[in-house]
Amino acid sequence: MFWRLVFQLLRGNRARLTVAILALVSGAAVISGLLNLDLGVEYQLTQQFRTLGANVVIAAKSVDPAPGTAHANSALMDEDAVLIPVQKVAGSNASFAPFAFIVARAQATQVVVVGTWLDQIQKLNPTWKLEGNWVSSRDDQTQCLVGRNTAKQLRLTTGSRLQLQYLTRASACTVSGIVDSGAADDNQVFMNLQVVQTLADLHGKVSLVQLSVGGAPKSIAMVAEQLSEALPQFQVRPIREVTEAEGALLGRIRLLIVSMIILILALTALCVLATMAALAVERRADVGLMKALGGSISRIVGFFVAEVGVLGACGGLIGAFLGAALSYWMGLRVFDTAISPQWEVFPVTILLMTIVAMAGVLPLRMLGEVKPAIILRGE
Amino acid sequence: MSNVVQVENLRKDFGKVCALGGVSFGIEEGEWIAIMGPSGSGKTTLINILGGLDTPTSGQAMVDGVDVGRLDEAGLTRFRAEKIGFVFQQFHLVSYLTAIENVMLAQYFHSTTDEKEAQQALERVGLGDRLEHLPSQMSGGEQQRVAVARALINQPKLILADEPTGNLDEANEKIVIDLLRELHAERRTILMVTHAPSIGSLADRRIDFSHGHLVPYVAALASERP
Numbered sequence: 001m002f003w004r005l006v007f008q009l010l011r012g013n014r015a016r017l018t019v020a021i022l023a024l025v026s027g028a029a030v031i032s033g034l035l036n037l038d039l040g041v042e043y044q045l046t047q048q049f050r051t052l053g054a055n056v057v058i059a060a061k062s063v064d065p066a067p068g069t070a071h072a073n074s075a076l077m078d079e080d081a082v083l084i085p086v087q088k089v090a091g092s093n094a095s096f097a098p099f100a101f102i103v104a105r106a107q108a109t110q111v112v113v114v115g116t117w118l119d120q121i122q123k124l125n126p127t128w129k130l131e132g133n134w135v136s137s138r139d140d141q142t143q144c145l146v147g148r149n150t151a152k153q154l155r156l157t158t159g160s161r162l163q164l165q166y167l168t169r170a171s172a173c174t175v176s177g178i179v180d181s182g183a184a185d186d187n188q189v190f191m192n193l194q195v196v197q198t199l200a201d202l203h204g205k206v207s208l209v210q211l212s213v214g215g216a217p218k219s220i221a222m223v224a225e226q227l228s229e230a231l232p233q234f235q236v237r238p239i240r241e242v243t244e245a246e247g248a249l250l251g252r253i254r255l256l257i258v259s260m261i262i263l264i265l266a267l268t269a270l271c272v273l274a275t276m277a278a279l280a281v282e283r284r285a286d287v288g289l290m291k292a293l294g295g296s297i298s299r300i301v302g303f304f305v306a307e308v309g310v311l312g313a314c315g316g317l318i319g320a321f322l323g324a325a326l327s328y329w330m331g332l333r334v335f336d337t338a339i340s341p342q343w344e345v346f347p348v349t350i351l352l353m354t355i356v357a358m359a360g361v362l363p364l365r366m367l368g369e370v371k372p373a374i375i376l377r378g379e
Numbered sequence: 380m381s382n383v384v385q386v387e388n389l390r391k392d393f394g395k396v397c398a399l400g401g402v403s404f405g406i407e408e409g410e411w412i413a414i415m416g417p418s419g420s421g422k423t424t425l426i427n428i429l430g431g432l433d434t435p436t437s438g439q440a441m442v443d444g445v446d447v448g449r450l451d452e453a454g455l456t457r458f459r460a461e462k463i464g465f466v467f468q469q470f471h472l473v474s475y476l477t478a479i480e481n482v483m484l485a486q487y488f489h490s491t492t493d494e495k496e497a498q499q500a501l502e503r504v505g506l507g508d509r510l511e512h513l514p515s516q517m518s519g520g521e522q523q524r525v526a527v528a529r530a531l532i533n534q535p536k537l538i539l540a541d542e543p544t545g546n547l548d549e550a551n552e553k554i555v556i557d558l559l560r561e562l563h564a565e566r567r568t569i570l571m572v573t574h575a576p577s578i579g580s581l582a583d584r585r586i587d588f589s590h591g592h593l594v595p596y597v598a599a600l601a602s603e604r605p
Contacts, residue, residue: 001483001492005476012475289471292432293529294460294488296453373432376467377423 006306013279020275020308020360021315024353027268028319029326031261032349036327038257040339041250054124054210054239056094056224058082061235076100076205077234085230086209090223094213095123098206100196104189105165107154112188113164115196118145124212125181132158132177141195144173147186151178162189166199217247265352269359276308276360280367287367288375297368304364312357316350323349382441383408383536383568384429389438391424391591398424400591401438409566411559413579416588422572423541425588429570430463430539431455443536460489464530468542470522472514478525479510482532489533500528504558520551527558531567538562540571544578556581 010017060075079098086096097120104113118135122128135143146156156162160175173195179185197203211227213220220238228236283304290300324341331339384406391399399421406412414422427433428440431447434455440447443462450458465471472481482497501510504524514522523543530538540559544552556578563569563583573579587594 001480001487004480005484005487008475008480285471286473289473290484290488291456292430292459292465292471293485294456294458294463295484296456296488299488371432373427376432376469376471 002303002306005303006310009303009307010310013282016275016279016282017311020272020357021311023268023271023275024312024315024357025319025322027264027356028316028349028353029322030264030319031352032320032323032345033326033330034257034261034323035345035348036324036339036342037330038254039342039345040327040331041253054212055220056090056211056213056227056236056238058086058209058211058227058231058234058236059207061233076202076207077209079204079206082206082209082231082234086211086227089226089230090211090213093215093219093223094211095120096209096211097121097124098193099208099210100193100200100202100206101208102166102196102200102202104199106150106162106189109153111150111154111164113166113196113199114188114190115193116190118143118190118192121145121190124210125185127181128185129180130177131180132175135176135192138192139194140192142174143176144192144195145177145179145190146175147188147190148178148180149186150189151175164189164199169199169201171195171199216250265356268353269356272308272311272357272360273362276304277363280304280363284367284370285375287370288372291370292372292376301361301364301367304367305358305361308357308360309354311360312354313350315357316353317346319353320346320349381408382406383410383443384570385439385441386425386429387439387441389425389428389440390436391421391428391433392436397591399428399435402588402591402593403438404586404593406568406570408568409563410584411563411569411582412571413582413585414570414572414588415574415576415579415585416594419590420588421591422588424591426539426541426570426572429537430465431458460485461533462536464533464535464538466523466526466530466538466540466543468545470514470519470526470546472522472525472529474514477511477513478506478517478521478528481514481525482529485529485532497528497532500532501525503531504528505554518551520547520554523547523551523555524558527555531562536568538567538569540569542572542574544573544575552578 060077083098090096097117100115102113102115103110105111117138118140119138122134130145135145144162146154146162151157154162156175156178158175158177162173162175164171164173173191179190193206197205213223224236224238287300291297323345327339327341331337382405386405387403388401389399389403390397390401402425414425416422424433428435428447429442431450435448438448442458445458445462447455447458473484476484478501479494479497482500483492483494486492486497498507498510501507504527506521506524506528509517509521514525517525523546543559544555547555559569559571560581571582579585
């Protein structure tokens, strides 16, 4: 009988309750959309920030490990000692490459030659523009990439032959591509690591390892910490500019989203409250009659609590689906990628809307004061 | 015979207005009593106190051994659910519940619902074909018959009917009166407020009120009825 009566309450007052359910559905749709966005934006932002390149650098302890700078090989690391632990700790969640820097001569000009894994260089520097072709194998000893300024200085174009001299040893490569990074990389020559190690007689030695770790700032910091533990003899540092920028942006977006959610919850609660207050006045006669028939106020109010609970849950459910569609659309508009519905948002939205709908119970307190004798007299 | 209702020196004041000025009387089980008197004479106040809808200022109102004036809010609620069946002039049905649901509502507040029993109660008042109709889909007489079925469903000790035919046409009035007659024949105790002497004359006894007091003359009508 309880649920039968609750259903009849909902049916019998559907005109007025439509206002409440519209408020709940609208509120739930926006909240669900924002929650989906909040969860999805972290993934989207980390993907976007990953395009900024390496965010963790490993170097010998005496070296300032700023990326992209040339070093005299004063502090070198053993290649296997660093790369094996790096592969083990971060291999599945990161792109990485070792670097060795030497200063060689080309056409009587000194140039910084960077030895690295050329098949990884695009992943570590996704913002680079390239004229020509990337080198797809780290074993390719015949091709190299040349920075834009160096290419101009040495009058090199793609397909040109570059001769390099380091002390008494010489090496040559064909320019596969011209790099335009807008940074110091434009003044460098990039060759596969093995070539540089042979040229400088640095077999098995590297100056730096750069990693581009995926995930939120916290997970990047966690990977850096794990690497520090695995490589106590080396210096492991997250590049804070990137991770902190990402963290700060995420924090601001989250604050905005949480503020909006609180505001929307308050507005929805006010709307439900106003509707239920009007209904409570209309229902005084019914409550007076129910009391006369022997209904305790707790049992009578129980009907109305269940009624608003059902309203809240239904509004939350419908709104959660609409919100998922909303966040999908917003993802496409803002990030050019759809944000998939996060299933945990559904129960959270339904729960929030049910709690908000319970604000509608507050005006029902006045029903406790209803005197059946007065109501039944028609006053 | 034992008295189902025993009222002793019952008084009810609303501020300075005396609605009941110390009335005393008793009603035996199975009696049909007509309460009569002009408007404002205290009839409804008496019904409200005996039905646990109001409390006396002083005096005692015993219904089936329960002193209504001593009950707290929760006690009054249980008392109304278990001992009293109300029939109001304005019917007072819940507008969004069907006939059978209105009857079951009284069952729900009493104990548990039994749809079959509620259906039988409505069949008894001639509404077996109107079970799923809303009050707005029924005539005044039919609504009052639903109210009678609702009043009977929990086998109350006392049926309180406040002008039960006051809003009915002649045909429906007769139907409701016939129902009350049947209940009386089943030895139900009925206390009925009415303005109509013709209806009052059907009761076993008539108690007349004036300005909150019993009129000294109490007619024993049962013997006068044909």
